[in-house]
Amino acid sequence: MVFQDTIKLAPQQKGATDITEIVNGLVRDAEIRNGICQLFVHNNHSSLLIADTADENTKNKTQEYLAMLAPSNDSTNRQIDASMNAIPSRMRTALMQTSISFPIRNSRPALGAWQGIYLWEQAGQPDERNLTITIVGE
Amino acid sequence: MLHQQKLRFSTRGRGTYNITKQITEVIAGSGIRDGMCHIFIQHTSASLILCENADRSVREDLDAYMARLVRDGDSLYQHNDEGPDDMAAHIRTVLTQSTLSIPVHKGKCDLGMWQGIFLWEHRTNSHKRNLSVTVMGE
Numbered sequence: 328m329v330f331q332d333t334i335k336l337a338p339q340q341k342g343a344t345d346i347t348e349i350v351n352g353l354v355r356d357a358e359i360r361n362g363i364c365q366l367f368v369h370n371n372h373s374s375l376l377i378a379d380t381a382d383e384n385t386k387n388k389t390q391e392y393l394a395m396l397a398p399s400n401d402s403t404n405r406q407i408d409a410s411m412n413a414i415p416s417r418m419r420t421a422l423m424q425t426s427i428s429f430p431i432r433n434s435r436p437a438l439g440a441w442q443g444i445y446l447w448e449q450a451g452q453p454d455e456r457n458l459t460i461t462i463v464g465e
Numbered sequence: 466m467l468h469q470q471k472l473r474f475s476t477r478g479r480g481t482y483n484i485t486k487q488i489t490e491v492i493a494g495s496g497i498r499d500g501m502c503h504i505f506i507q508h509t510s511a512s513l514i515l516c517e518n519a520d521r522s523v524r525e526d527l528d529a530y531m532a533r534l535v536r537d538g539d540s541l542y543q544h545n546d547e548g549p550d551d552m553a554a555h556i557r558t559v560l561t562q563s564t565l566s567i568p569v570h571k572g573k574c575d576l577g578m579w580q581g582i583f584l585w586e587h588r589t590n591s592h593k594r595n596l597s598v599t600v601m602g603e
Contacts, residue, residue, distance in 0.1 A: 382546075384542075385544045385555045388555075389555060430505050432469065432597070439595065441509055442509055
């Protein structure tokens, strides 16, 4: 069986937004008991991440670390057009994932106790984001 | 057909652990001949990689490179409840993979000759690590 849906996520602030509950809802609707779920985000300025849910600091500090790796004011960035940080946000996305997948067990994401699903917005002026969910299983 | 099972590994501190044999055994036990194997690690301070399996120094160098890229105890971090390797382990996980998917062909992992599947422990202490393995196909 295959379930597929594309939803729109409202514009989010730069940084990590927990979308675990939204994904849990979609997985419930799919009525697939066991299988694999893939999430895919349709743009170059945000990424998907499975990260620690326990401490907000882990996400804030990861964002600061990525900003250090791909700073907005780097002189190697030639493209300064629509958004001042267009290139750094793309670099950060390239260092992370535009799609993630995880097992589905008993109609729920089989995540670890401290794992959550996040949309990681890298752009300074975020837009609405399209997210496609595909579940294959039985 | 779908086969799903858990694997549990004991790690002995930071470094890479070859788990190719255990994954191969799961595929063999599934009875699935052609399809896909999906491996998911249920933690945010350990990850999965495909890596060269012949020369151990490749993985030692990878670990040394990662230690330079993501420094333990960096003054940037706030999240250090469990020691200087705590936040570094979360960032190392984000920069690598929580999931691997590998084709299954003729009942085996269709890896390249020099590819191995490794669990990468990012914490300096020993840990128990849970993996969920899903094999789909026919």
